[in-house]
Amino acid sequence: MTLHLDDLRVRHLGECRYDSPLAEMLSTKQTSPHYVAEGDRVLLEDTVSMLAGHRLPPARVPSFEGAGPRRKIYFDPAQVTAGIVTCGGLCPGLNNVIRGLVQELAVHYQVKRILGFRNGLQGLTADHRHDTVELTPAHVRDIHKDGGTILGSSRGGQDADEMVDSLVLRGVDVMFVIGGDGGMRAATYLSDAIRARGLDIAVIGVPKTIDNDLPFTDQSFGFQSAFARATDFISSVSVEAASSPNGVGIVKLMGRHSGFIASYAALAANGADIVLIPEIPFALEGPDGLLAHIEQRVRAKGYVVIVLAEGAGQDLLDQPGAAHRNGRGTDASGNLKLGNIGELLKDRVAAHLTAAGLPPTMRYIDPSYAIRSIAANPYDSVYCLRLAHAAVHAAMAGRTAAAVARWRRRFVHVPLSLMTSRRNQVDPDGDLWMSVLETTCQPAEFGTAADREKVPMGFC
Numbered sequence: 481m482t483l484h485l486d487d488l489r490v491r492h493l494g495e496c497r498y499d500s501p502l503a504e505m506l507s508t509k510q511t512s513p514h515y516v517a518e519g520d521r522v523l524l525e526d527t528v529s530m531l532a533g534h535r536l537p538p539a540r541v542p543s544f545e546g547a548g549p550r551r552k553i554y555f556d557p558a559q560v561t562a563g564i565v566t567c568g569g570l571c572p573g574l575n576n577v578i579r580g581l582v583q584e585l586a587v588h589y590q591v592k593r594i595l596g597f598r599n600g601l602q603g604l605t606a607d608h609r610h611d612t613v614e615l616t617p618a619h620v621r622d623i624h625k626d627g628g629t630i631l632g633s634s635r636g637g638q639d640a641d642e643m644v645d646s647l648v649l650r651g652v653d654v655m656f657v658i659g660g661d662g663g664m665r666a667a668t669y670l671s672d673a674i675r676a677r678g679l680d681i682a683v684i685g686v687p688k689t690i691d692n693d694l695p696f697t698d699q700s701f702g703f704q705s706a707f708a709r710a711t712d713f714i715s716s717v718s719v720e721a722a723s724s725p726n727g728v729g730i731v732k733l734m735g736r737h738s739g740f741i742a743s744y745a746a747l748a749a750n751g752a753d754i755v756l757i758p759e760i761p762f763a764l765e766g767p768d769g770l771l772a773h774i775e776q777r778v779r780a781k782g783y784v785v786i787v788l789a790e791g792a793g794q795d796l797l798d799q800p801g802a803a804h805r806n807g808r809g810t811d812a813s814g815n816l817k818l819g820n821i822g823e824l825l826k827d828r829v830a831a832h833l834t835a836a837g838l839p840p841t842m843r844y845i846d847p848s849y850a851i852r853s854i855a856a857n858p859y860d861s862v863y864c865l866r867l868a869h870a871a872v873h874a875a876m877a878g879r880t881a882a883a884v885a886r887w888r889r890r891f892v893h894v895p896l897s898l899m900t901s902r903r904n905q906v907d908p909d910g911d912l913w914m915s916v917l918e919t920t921c922q923p924a925e926f927g928t929a930a931d932r933e934k935v936p937m938g939f940c
C-alpha cells in the first residue's frame with residue numbers, strides 16, 4: 481500500500497483557541513536535531529532512494545505531524561474530564577503510561593477530573609461504566625514500580641455506541657485507549673461512532689504490545705523489558721543444555737505473528753543456535769530440514785539451543801488430529817488460538833535424535849506470562865512517560881482518532897486507522913533477520929529436498 485501525505489494527516493476537533501499552560505516553555509523553540517517545532521513534520525521514509533522515488537517537493541512527501549505541546553489548545557483544561565483504559569494482554573509499562581497521563585493532565589494542564597475505567601473496554605459497557613477509579617497524582621505516585629495495570633484489562637468485544645454512551649454519561653472529553661492492535665481497532669471504531677454522533681470527544685491511542693507487531697512505531701513500549709526478561713531464560717537453558725549429554729535447550733517465547741521477541745532475545749543472549757519465527761516457515765524432515773540441522777549441531781558442538789516464537793511453524797500443526805494442535809479457534813477478541821509448537825518440536829527432536837543414536841537430554845522452558853507481567857525497565861519507563869506526555873498534548877490540542885508513536889526516534893501523531901492497516905513483522909530480507917543468521921549460523925531457511933535448489937547454505 482503506497483501512502484500519501486493526506487493518508488498520514490490526523491483529525492482535529494476544531495480550532496485551538498485557548499492558551500496552553502506550557503506556552504511560555506515553547507516560546508523560543510525552533511526545529512533542531514532534537515526538537516520538531518510545531519507545524520513541522522517527520523518524514524515517513526528516511527533513505528535517499530525512497531525519498532527520491534516520490535518525485536515530490538519536500539512539503540508533499542509523506543510525513544507525520546510531530547507530537548508535543550502546542551502554544552494554543554482546543555480544550556479549556558478547567559472543564560476537561562479525561563478517561564483512561566488499558567486493554568488486551570499485559571505489557572510492561574502500562575502503569576507507567578497511566579502515571580504519566582495522570583501527572584501531565586493534573587499537574588500541567590490541571591484538568592477537572594481523571595477517570596480510570598476498569599478491566600479494559602468492558603469498563604465502558606452499561607453494566608460497568610459507573611465503576612471507575614478517580615485518578616490523582618497521589619494515587620499513581622508509585623504504580624510504575626509494579627507490572628500489570630492498576631486499572632485491569634480484558635479481551636472481548638464491546639459495542640461502540642454503548643461505549644460512546646458511557647463517555648457521554650460520565651462527561652468524558654478526552655479518552656486515552658492504551659492497547660495493542662485490537663485496542664487500536666476498538667479505539668478507531670469508538671472515534672468513528674463519536675464522529676457520527678457529532679460529539680466533541682477526543683480519542684487518543686497509546687499503542688502497546690510486547691509482540692512489537694504494531695506498524696508505524698519504532699518499537700512498542702514494554703517490548704524491551706519483555707525481551708530482556710526472555711534473555712534470562714535463554715541463558716538458563718543454554719547452561720543446562722551445555723552441561724548435559726546431547727543437550728537440547730528449547731525456549732518458547734510469546735509472539736503470535738511476529739518473531740521480534742524471539743529474535744531480539746536470541747541476539748541478546750547470544751547462545752542460540754536456531755531461531756524459529758512465524759514469518760519464516762520451516763520443514764522438519766529432509767536433508768535440509770530442521771531436524772537434520774539439529775542433529776548436525778549436536779554432533780558438532782555437543783548440544784543445541786533453539787529459541788522459538790509461539791506462532792512459528794503453525795502449519796505443521798494444521799492437520800486435523802495432529803498432536804499439540806489444541807483445538808484452535810479464536811479468543812474473546814478474535815485472536816487466533818495457537819497450537820503448541822514447542823511441545824511438538826520437543827517430541828520430534830527427541831524422537832529424531834534418539835533414532836540417530838544421540839539420545840538427548842531435553843531442557844524445555846515456556847516462560848509464557850513471566851516475560852510480560854514484570855515492571856518496565858528503565859528504558860521503557862522513560863519511553864512510557866514520554867509517550868504519555870505526547871498523548872496528553874495531542875488530546876488537549878484537539879487531535880482525535882490518532883495514536884502517539886515514536887517513529888525514527890521522533891514522537892509523532894499517527895491516524896488510528898493506520899495503526900491497524902498492517903502488521904509489523906520481522907522482514908526476512910531485513911537487517912534484523914540478517915543479524916540473527918549471522919549470530920546463530922543457521923541457514924536462511926530449513927527447506928526440504930524439493931526446494932534445496934533455492935535454499936542458501938548457512939554462514940558457518
Ligand SMILES: Nc1ncnc2c1ncn2[C@@H]1O[C@H](COP(=O)(O)OP(=O)(O)OP(=O)(O)O)[C@@H](O)[C@H]1O
Nearest residue numbers: 567568569635636637659660661662663666689813
Ligand atoms: N475489530 C474489533 N472491533 C471492536 N473491538 C475490538 C476489535 N478487535 C479488538 N477489539 C477489542 O479491543 C480490546 C483489546 O483487543 P485484544 O484483546 O486483541 O488485545 P490487543 O489490544 O490487541 O492487545 P495485545 O495484542 O497486546 O494483547 C478487546 O476488548 C477487544 O474486544
Ligand SMILES: O=P(O)(O)OC[C@H]1O[C@](O)(CO)[C@@H](O)[C@@H]1O
Nearest residue numbers: 569689690691734735736811852
Ligand atoms: O493473555 P492471553 O489471552 O493469554 O494472550 C497471550 C497473548 O498475548 C500476547 O502477549 C500479546 O498479544 C501474545 O504474545 C500472546 O500470545
Ligand SMILES: [Mg+2]
Nearest residue numbers: 568660661662
Ligand atoms: Mg493484539
